[in-house]
Amino acid sequence: MQALGNYYDATVGERTPRPALRHTIDADVCIVGAGFAGLATALGLLERGVKDVVLLEAHQVGFGASGRNGGFVFGGYSLDCADLLAQLGPVQAKTTYAFTRQAVDLIRRRIQHHAIDCDAVEGGALLVNWFRDDALLHRQQRLMAEHFDVDWRFIPKSELAQWVTSDRYSAALLEPDAFHFHPLKYALGAAAAVESLGGRIFERSPAVSIDAGGGGTRVATDAGTVQARHVVIAGGGYLAGLVPQLERAILPIATYVMATEPLGDALHRLLPSRAAIYDTRFAFDYYRKLNDTRLLWGGRISVRDRHPADIAQFLKRDMVKVFPDLRGAQVAHAWGGMMSYARHKMPQIGRLPNGLWYGLGFGGHGVAPTTAAGELLARSIAEGTPLPASFVRYGLPRTFRPFGLAAAQATYAWLQFKDVLRERQAG
Ligand SMILES: Cc1cc2nc3c(=O)[nH]c(=O)nc-3n(C[C@H](O)[C@H](O)[C@H](O)COP(=O)(O)OP(=O)(O)OC[C@H]3O[C@@H](n4cnc5c(N)ncnc54)[C@H](O)[C@@H]3O)c2cc1C
Numbered sequence: 515m516q517a518l519g520n521y522y523d524a525t526v527g528e529r530t531p532r533p534a535l536r537h538t539i540d541a542d543v544c545i546v547g548a549g550f551a552g553l554a555t556a557l558g559l560l561e562r563g564v565k566d567v568v569l570l571e572a573h574q575v576g577f578g579a580s581g582r583n584g585g586f587v588f589g590g591y592s593l594d595c596a597d598l599l600a601q602l603g604p605v606q607a608k609t610t611y612a613f614t615r616q617a618v619d620l621i622r623r624r625i626q627h628h629a630i631d632c633d634a635v636e637g638g639a640l641l642v643n644w645f646r647d648d649a650l651l652h653r654q655q656r657l658m659a660e661h662f663d664v665d666w667r668f669i670p671k672s673e674l675a676q677w678v679t680s681d682r683y684s685a686a687l688l689e690p691d692a693f694h695f696h697p698l699k700y701a702l703g704a705a706a707a708v709e710s711l712g713g714r715i716f717e718r719s720p721a722v723s724i725d726a727g728g729g730g731t732r733v734a735t736d737a738g739t740v741q742a743r744h745v746v747i748a749g750g751g752y753l754a755g756l757v758p759q760l761e762r763a764i765l766p767i768a769t770y771v772m773a774t775e776p777l778g779d780a781l782h783r784l785l786p787s788r789a790a791i792y793d794t795r796f797a798f799d800y801y802r803k804l805n806d807t808r809l810l811w812g813g814r815i816s817v818r819d820r821h822p823a824d825i826a827q828f829l830k831r832d833m834v835k836v837f838p839d840l841r842g843a844q845v846a847h848a849w850g851g852m853m854s855y856a857r858h859k860m861p862q863i864g865r866l867p868n869g870l871w872y873g874l875g876f877g878g879h880g881v882a883p884t885t886a887a888g889e890l891l892a893r894s895i896a897e898g899t900p901l902p903a904s905f906v907r908y909g910l911p912r913t914f915r916p917f918g919l920a921a922a923q924a925t926y927a928w929l930q931f932k933d934v935l936r937e938r939q940a941g
Contacts, residue, residue: 554888630703637788
């Protein structure tokens with residue numbers, strides 16, 4: 515079996531490396547991390563007229579989760595909508611969810627405005643029911659309509675074959691406003707947009723220390739320094755050893771993706787529609803058709819690094835459970851990425867007492883929330899608009915690594931087990 519590397523890296527085309535920071539420079543705002551959170555914050559600032567924005571990236575633009583993810587662009591957070599409603603109440607829950615819907619639109623507008631070629635497919639996202647009981651979908655549909663003002667369409671079993679041909683599922687809900695894209699191409703397009711608006715990006719420039727005293731903050735890399743009025747930390751699950759107050763409030767957790775060899779017409783027979791698909795289990799599969807007729811398939815989490823050959827093996831097993839006809843398909847790419855999770859599963863968007871801004875903790879549902887965070891941070895920095903109370907209240911509760919990591923792994927295993935029990939109970 516050939517199981518090599520990240521599909522997005524292999525298909526992004528030629529990329530020109532950006533320079534590393536090698537001297538001392540001044541900036542209005544310095545952002546640490548050029549994933550979606552850092553890039554969206556930079557774009558939000560530049561679009562608001564902030565002139566001097568510098569991004570420091572330890573590796574390359576899109577090196578982290580943003581260049582490795584499933585490519586689903588949809589509303590919501592890692593915390594599910596029922597919990598969001600229970601925790602925030604109807605008014606705050608609705609506005610908090612709305613930030614991510616606006617972010618989906620903003621991503622679309624930026625793709626158009628900056629002519630970002632990122633294989634965007636307007637096909638919606640289909641939530642397929644793994645269990646027999648359709649009441650679950652009806653409840654979700656009502657919740658989304660009554661409290662979040664969105665219309666998810668019920669697709670009965672009799673129509674499901676128009677979307678996906680697998681016996682595994684009983685029915686589905688379609689979120690029509692969602693789309694999917696090549697996330698690394700989008701990240702690179704967003705980076706080019708940042709530069710076209712006057713922002714500067716330094717690659718291979720890990721921030722190694724931050725001195726937030728006096729009038730302004732100094733961010734040192736291994737070869738240079740940025741002196742900035744504002745500093746934003748957007749290092750996701752890759753942040754390590756820079757800001758202990760933030761890092762002890764996040765758990766870096768790995769998750770995995772693979773892509774098959776091109777499958778030709780067989781793929782269109784299995785997936786006649788253009789929707790991106792995920793299922794109703796806690797430990798759900800997600801997948802989508804790629805333009806070159808590969809199937810991109812993701813799922814599972816772990817606190818350990820896994821070898822691509824192992825990833826290919828366990829994800830293929832999951833895929834064959836859904837599509838037995840793909841038993842003979844070769845896996846051509848397999849890779850993992852780190853997510854950053856807070857204990858409460860909501861993003862951490864805020865400002866430390868020493869003045870450092872941060873946008874972290876987007877978990878496994880971060881494409882739209884990182885863009886929402888970029889807007890909120892940019893508004894606060896450029897215009898002084900306070901950050902929404904709904905985010906401030908979640909705060910930075912400690913995760914108590916390494917026990918927190920062990921607990922996260924144990925919780926995942928327990929919820930996986932509950933998925934299996936529930937499936938058996940449903941007969
Ligand atoms: C495999 C996988 C699949 C996913 N699928 C989806 C999906 O389909 N839809 C969805 O909505 N979400 C998905 N997610 C989640 C989503 O990708 C993330 O929430 C989002 O990309 C996080 O963006 P970020 O900018 O916070 O972090 P990242 O993209 O990880 O970026 C952080 C960047 O900071 C840099 N950095 C860290 N420390 C430093 C430092 N000291 N100095 C300089 N740079 C530094 C890193 O190198 C990295 O490039 C998935 C995640 C993974 C891993």
